[in-house]
Amino acid sequence: MSDANLPRHSVSVSGIVLRADGCILAIKRADDGRWVPPGGVLELDETPYEGVVREVLEETGVKVAPERLTGVYKNMKLGVVSLAILCRPVDGEPQTSDEAVSVAWLRPAEAIEAMPEARAIRVTDALSEGGPFVRAHDGTSLL
Numbered sequence: 001m002s003d004a005n006l007p008r009h010s011v012s013v014s015g016i017v018l019r020a021d022g023c024i025l026a027i028k029r030a031d032d033g034r035w036v037p038p039g040g041v042l043e044l045d046e047t048p049y050e051g052v053v054r055e056v057l058e059e060t061g062v063k064v065a066p067e068r069l070t071g072v073y074k075n076m077k078l079g080v081v082s083l084a085i086l087c088r089p090v091d092g093e094p095q096t097s098d099e100a101v102s103v104a105w106l107r108p109a110e111a112i113e114a115m116p117e118a119r120a121i122r123v124t125d126a127l128s129e130g131g132p133f134v135r136a137h138d139g140t141s142l143l
């Protein structure tokens with residue numbers, strides 16, 4: 001198989017932003033209306049921690065400090081691997097963006113209830129002992 005025919009994966013980052021009061025930063029996506037942790041595709045020239053800082057800031061206006069990798073998640077339908085990174089907010093107030101029609105600080109139970117299972121598990125895993133966790137999903141549900 002030539003290099004041109006090899007499967008390609010996209011790598012994304014998800015910021016699980018935990019405020020001192022225990023609330024989690026969540027966005028309502030502009031494209032599909034689902035509540036998810038902020039994040040997006042990692043650029044070729046940035047580390048996962050640099051990418052999560054950039055993505056959370058672009059989508060929410062909140063600057064974060066990454067703390068640790070909490071999980072690796074693969075969307076088996078799309079071939080997207082997402083790295084979930086626990087972060088703490090350091091500056092900025094939540095604001096909407098082209099990608100986020102709403103931005104909110106939610107209690108963990110609210111975030112988990114509002115998000116599709118494949119995204120909610122990233123919050124659950126980030127708040128759990130152990131990890132990083134490794135999971136597969138179809139874009140909505142765990143497999």
